[in-house]
Amino acid sequence: MSVSEASKKTGGLAGIIAGQSAICTCGLGNGLNYYGYAIEDLANNCEFEEIAYLLQYAKLPNSSELKAYKKEIIAQRKLPKALKEILKQIPKGIHPMNLMQMAVAALGTIEGEKDDFSDQDEKIIRLLGILPSVLCFWHNFVEFGKEIDFESKEDSIAGYFLEKLQGSTPKADFVKAMHCSLILYAEHEFNASTFTARICASTRSDIFSAIAAAIGALRGPLHGGANEATMYLIEQFDSVEAALKEVNHKLETKQLLMGFGHRIYGTGGDPRNALIKEWSKKLGGDKLLFKVSEAIEALMKEKKPNLPPNADFYSASAYHFMGIPTEYFTPIFIMSRVSGWSAHVKEQRANNKIIRPSSEYIGVAPRAFVSIDKR
Numbered sequence: 001m002s003v004s005e006a007s008k009k010t011g012g013l014a015g016i017i018a019g020q021s022a023i024c025t026c027g028l029g030n031g032l033n034y035y036g037y038a039i040e041d042l043a044n045n046c047e048f049e050e051i052a053y054l055l056q057y058a059k060l061p062n063s064s065e066l067k068a069y070k071k072e073i074i075a076q077r078k079l080p081k082a083l084k085e086i087l088k089q090i091p092k093g094i095h096p097m098n099l100m101q102m103a104v105a106a107l108g109t110i111e112g113e114k115d116d117f118s119d120q121d122e123k124i125i126r127l128l129g130i131l132p133s134v135l136c137f138w139h140n141f142v143e144f145g146k147e148i149d150f151e152s153k154e155d156s157i158a159g160y161f162l163e164k165l166q167g168s169t170p171k172a173d174f175v176k177a178m179h180c181s182l183i184l185y186a187e188h189e190f191n192a193s194t195f196t197a198r199i200c201a202s203t204r205s206d207i208f209s210a211i212a213a214a215i216g217a218l219r220g221p222l223h224g225g226a227n228e229a230t231m232y233l234i235e236q237f238d239s240v241e242a243a244l245k246e247v248n249h250k251l252e253t254k255q256l257l258m259g260f261g262h263r264i265y266g267t268g269g270d271p272r273n274a275l276i277k278e279w280s281k282k283l284g285g286d287k288l289l290f291k292v293s294e295a296i297e298a299l300m301k302e303k304k305p306n307l308p309p310n311a312d313f314y315s316a317s318a319y320h321f322m323g324i325p326t327e328y329f330t331p332i333f334i335m336s337r338v339s340g341w342s343a344h345v346k347e348q349r350a351n352n353k354i355i356r357p358s359s360e361y362i363g364v365a366p367r368a369f370v371s372i373d374k375r
Contacts, residue, residue, distance in 0.1 A: 019198070021344065022035070023055065023347060024189045031271040034054060035055075035058055037060070039184065042054075042183055044275070046060075048157055048158055048178075048186070049069060050066060051186050051339065052339040053069050055186060055339045055340055056339065056342065056346075069125075072129075073128050076128070077129045077152075077160070078150045079133055087099070087141065090138060092142040097224075098219070099134070100134060100135065101215040104127070105208060105212045108212070111126065113207050120342075120345070120346060129157075135328065135335075136161065137164075139165060140164075150164075154170070156175065157335065158182060161332075161335065162178060162322065166323060174322045176279075180279055181276060181315060181319070181332070181336070182335065182336040184311055185332075185337055186336050186337060192217045192218075192220075192223045193217040196214050197344055197345055198355060199355045200214075201344070201348040202352055203354055207342065218330065218337065226258045226259055227312040227315045228326055228329045231329065233258065234289055234293055234317065238288075239288075240291055240292055240295045243296055247296050251304065260307040260308065260313065269309075270308065270310040272311035273309045276315050280293070280314040283321035283322065284317060284318075293316075297313070316329065319332070
């Protein structure tokens with residue numbers, strides 16, 4: 001089957017091999033793996049920084065390497081004065097994904113990458129350190145009119161983000177749950193945003209441009225925004241019965257239900273779902289929101305067994321139980337996925353050919369030009 005025939009059959013280039021990568025496998029019968037490590041092992045035993053290190057350097061760090069890596073990230077938390085001034089001009093009510101994209105692009109003008117990319121690892125660490133600060137600085141400024149400092153006793157991205165967002169030392173379970181979520185979202189092969197980053201990198205553009213482009217792709221509700229859409233769904237119900245009635249109606253009227261199904265995993269289910277569900281249950285299993293989520297999951301299993309929940313479905317309630325505003329769910333995705341995007345940028349650059357596919361023309365046949373006085 002030709003590429004064009006396969007595209008017609010599947011739509012959206014599903015199943016089309018667009019390149020080679022040694023970083024991640026997903027949906028190949030062995031779940032989700034980062035550099036060969038099963039996601040279950042990573043999520044249950046690691047901090048996010050271990051996974052960021054793995055994606056950046058293709059190996060898990062030992063204790064001394066992890067300590068040094070975290071120290072490097074901590075040193076990159078501060079915002080330059082110019083970026084602070086830009087963020088202060090962004091009003092409340094804008095989509096925070098646009099804010100994050102703008103901040104990355106602005107940072108590229110303030111602290112640009114070298115043309116030969118010899119400092120790419122430094123820039124990756126800069127992005128890991130600064131992205132939580134961007135969102136928390138802007139949040140505190142527009143909500144409370146105050147500037148946050150960037151000093152913290154929290155040595156992890158998970159703990160630092162929660163502390164600066166909420167203004168207090170986060171609960172230990174919240175930090176652990178955030179580590180799990182960041183690990184689950186860190187990498188996922190040639191998804192839309194990652195492929196966007198690779199396309200941009202293939203032109204020999206800088207890493208800030210590649211990451212900003214990826215954020216633009218992640219902003220769409222069919223990619224990164226599903227956890228927000230899930231939250232808007234489950235929070236509207238005051239009872240399990242009301243939830244089941246409404247979801248049944250959506251199914252009967254063939255409406256899209258966000259948080260279910262995944263084109264890569266198919267009926268086998270997203271392996272990340274069970275991992276984040278455990279944290280949602282631990283943080284709020286006795287609350288209506290979790291009971292509504294479980295009831296919807298059970299109904300979908302009965303009515304739509306080919307559409308199991310994906311990683312976004314229980315991420316929504318887990319974030320909510322940690323006190324995170326819904327509009328920040330997808331920006332958290334950025335803080336995690338920047339590690340995967342950056343790994344793909346590095347890999348693309350290591351053996352680069354510009355990514356420039358062809359299209360199948362379906363327009364009119366060649367025709368004669370007609371001068372304007374005869375049209």
